[in-house]
Amino acid sequence: MPTHKQPPQDHYIVEASWILGYQKGQLVLLPDASMRVQGDRIAAVQPGKIEGDLPRLKLKGHLVVPGFINGHTHVASGTATRGIIEGGRSYSRPLKIMETLSDEELDDLTAFNLAEILKSGCTTQIEMSLSLRQAEAYVRVAEKWGVRGYPGGMIPGTGRLDKVWFRKDDKALFDSVPDTLAEIAANLEFGRRAMNAGNGRIRPMIAPHATDTHTEETMKALVAASRELGTGIHIHLSQGAMETAAVRRLWGGLSPTQWLEKMGAFEGPLFGAHMSALDWSTDPQILVRHGAVYAHCPSAGGAGGHTQPYPEALGAGMQVNVAIDTHSNDYLENMKLAVIGGRARARLMADRGLPVKIPTMWTAMGGATLVPAKALGRDDIGRIAPGAKADFASIDVSGFLVGAGAPPPEPLNNLLYATGAAVRHVATDGRFQVFDGTLMVDDEKAVYRRGGVVVKKIWKQLQKEGWFTPTPH
Ligand SMILES: [Zn+2]
Numbered sequence: 001m002p003t004h005k006q007p008p009q010d011h012y013i014v015e016a017s018w019i020l021g022y023q024k025g026q027l028v029l030l031p032d033a034s035m036r037v038q039g040d041r042i043a044a045v046q047p048g049k050i051e052g053d054l055p056r057l058k059l060k061g062h063l064v065v066p067g068f069i070n071g072h073t074h075v076a077s078g079t080a081t082r083g084i085i086e087g088g089r090s091y092s093r094p095l096k097i098m099e100t101l102s103d104e105e106l107d108d109l110t111a112f113n114l115a116e117i118l119k120s121g122c123t124t125q126i127e128m129s130l131s132l133r134q135a136e137a138y139v140r141v142a143e144k145w146g147v148r149g150y151p152g153g154m155i156p157g158t159g160r161l162d163k164v165w166f167r168k169d170d171k172a173l174f175d176s177v178p179d180t181l182a183e184i185a186a187n188l189e190f191g192r193r194a195m196n197a198g199n200g201r202i203r204p205m206i207a208p209h210a211t212d213t214h215t216e217e218t219m220k221a222l223v224a225a226s227r228e229l230g231t232g233i234h235i236h237l238s239q240g241a242m243e244t245a246a247v248r249r250l251w252g253g254l255s256p257t258q259w260l261e262k263m264g265a266f267e268g269p270l271f272g273a274h275m276s277a278l279d280w281s282t283d284p285q286i287l288v289r290h291g292a293v294y295a296h297c298p299s300a301g302g303a304g305g306h307t308q309p310y311p312e313a314l315g316a317g318m319q320v321n322v323a324i325d326t327h328s329n330d331y332l333e334n335m336k337l338a339v340i341g342g343r344a345r346a347r348l349m350a351d352r353g354l355p356v357k358i359p360t361m362w363t364a365m366g367g368a369t370l371v372p373a374k375a376l377g378r379d380d381i382g383r384i385a386p387g388a389k390a391d392f393a394s395i396d397v398s399g400f401l402v403g404a405g406a407p408p409p410e411p412l413n414n415l416l417y418a419t420g421a422a423v424r425h426v427a428t429d430g431r432f433q434v435f436d437g438t439l440m441v442d443d444e445k446a447v448y449r450r451g452g453v454v455v456k457k458i459w460k461q462l463q464k465e466g467w468f469t470p471t472p473h
Helices: 075-081 090-098 103-118 134-147 159-167 171-175 178-194 216-229 241-250 256-264 285-290 310-315 331-349 361-368 369-375 411-417 444-464
Strands: 012-023 026-038 041-047 056-066 068-073 121-130 148-155 233-238 270-274 293-296 319-322 392-394 425-428 432-433
Touching: 012 392, 012 411, 026 361, 041 256, 056 411, 056 425, 068 270, 068 293, 068 310, 068 331, 068 361, 068 369, 075 090, 075 103, 075 121, 075 134, 075 285, 075 444, 090 159, 090 444, 103 121, 103 134, 103 171, 103 444, 121 134, 121 233, 121 425, 134 148, 134 178, 148 178, 148 233, 159 171, 159 178, 159 310, 171 178, 178 216, 233 256, 256 285, 256 293, 293 310, 293 369, 310 331, 319 331, 319 361, 319 369, 331 361, 361 369, 361 392, 361 411
Parallel strands: 012 056, 068 121, 121 148, 233 270, 270 293, 293 319
Antiparallel strands: 012 026, 026 041, 056 392, 392 425, 425 432
């Protein structure tokens, strides 16, 4: 139970039954441990108590973990599609309706979804907003709340995407080049403007939609823009057979990953989501060589959808992050889904001729923290260590449904029974954004109410268009 009604600030001590610390390049569990936070940094971490009169937050029964780093989100779109696409409908129409929302409505939708993401322990998002306007909304909310993020507008954005992605022939792709170049320029301008906003927490990134919606000319422009911003590339990579076929057809038989390498896209960090249709004979070596990250999204396409190649990617030695994508904003739940789905898939894949590694909660935890931090070139996030940014979350691993009424001996195993509802406190740069499960950086009830008003508007439009009928079962 927390000992404070209000969160401590500026300079304080956190005591917990467990701290997931960092020693010699690895995550390590420290029992009955303490950390001292000073300003935006962790000043000390040690087993046992830290003496002194500083304000002290006692978290008996909690596990304190580094703030999670999510390698692939579309923040505003979560609740705009959740609960209405799982029966098999396309998310395309709700996303198109989002394009008609005002900036204020986009901010309200962003705030609701970002509140959920924060409440589940995720302090850093690598954010592919579905339009530049949504990226602007993300920055407004994230800056106000002190969230850390690498935002970029998806290129092409939702408004132009279908025409290029679901084209009848490649002429539509080549015809799209001037408009896509204009979008790249607009996103670069946004990147320059927003770079290091929020005390350096906001670092825009270039976010091409995928390899099959770009030409050599636009990919060159994307790589040049990303070189200028210096933060890398965030892309959907090898999402399916259609993408691989298009890239092979257009660019001399290369796989999407081979083509990206040829175009210089791996110069900086690269986060690629999904990777369902990698060529396992050629692509993993390239991704490993460049330290690219596979952003594995276990609830992509809506919870209960298909599984993705997490165990194969681990088996190939790739760097794998756990990511949210859309629909579920519960980071802890997605870690759990990655492990549970990954273990099932590893067993089913065992005799398919590819090396597989069975993931554990430790694998997912590394993928949520050290893996993305390293790829971003950040040795100051994704770890609880002296000198690191004070980005952390505490999870009640002793309570009903998750624990056993006492601090557990192997707390990461208890996370297999947890969801974001077990996350109690979340801080970024030492500032508590969630305290005792409540959003502290805004009026939580207003965020909830205003987010609801916007989705009701989207549902009403869908109803008018007959989108909900027939109802799939
Ligand atoms: Zn995505």
